[in-house]
Amino acid sequence: MPAHGTVSAVIQTLEGAQEVAKAIRQSGYLLDKNDLKRLLADLSASISESKMELTLLQSVIEEKDAELIRMNEAQVYRGNLRRRGDAYYKTIDTRPYGQPYCSYCWEKDNQLYHLHNRILSRDTRVCPHCKNDYQAVRTPFLDADKIAV
Ligand SMILES: [Zn+2]
Missing domain, CATH: 1.10.287 (Helix Hairpins)
Known part of the structure; x- marks a missing residue:
């Protein structure tokens, strides 16, 4: 069979x-x-x-x-992502912006997962997939407006 x-x-x-x-x-x-x-x-x-x-x-x-x-x-x-701090970001003219992606999942499996804020914590972000914790200060949200050309 x-x-x-x-x-x-x-x-x-x-x-x-x-x-x-x-x-x-x-x-x-x-x-x-x-x-x-x-x-x-x-x-x-x-x-x-x-x-x-x-x-x-x-x-x-x-x-x-x-x-x-x-x-x-x-x-x-692959060509448009940049590592900054402990996360990866999409880029505008090679400058990272927006929400951080899990660096572990990207480097291991080429999968993009946005990091989430851990509930009741401003200091920690967590990957919904691999569950790795990241320091929020090392994985900030990068405002696209501030890097406007
Ligand atoms: Zn992950």
């Missing part, structure tokens, strides 16, 4: 449906009611399995699409 959510799994379920067609042909198209009922039940089961496998395959494809989008974004941002 191939892994679920693969083309092989879909093909295998379709082969189940083909087996039903083969059985009908081999009978010379002469089947009693009970055999016909059984074969129709097999056919319905194969179609249901095909639908399920196609749904799983669709989610595999969607995950891959999301991964491609993420990789493309990482590629685009």
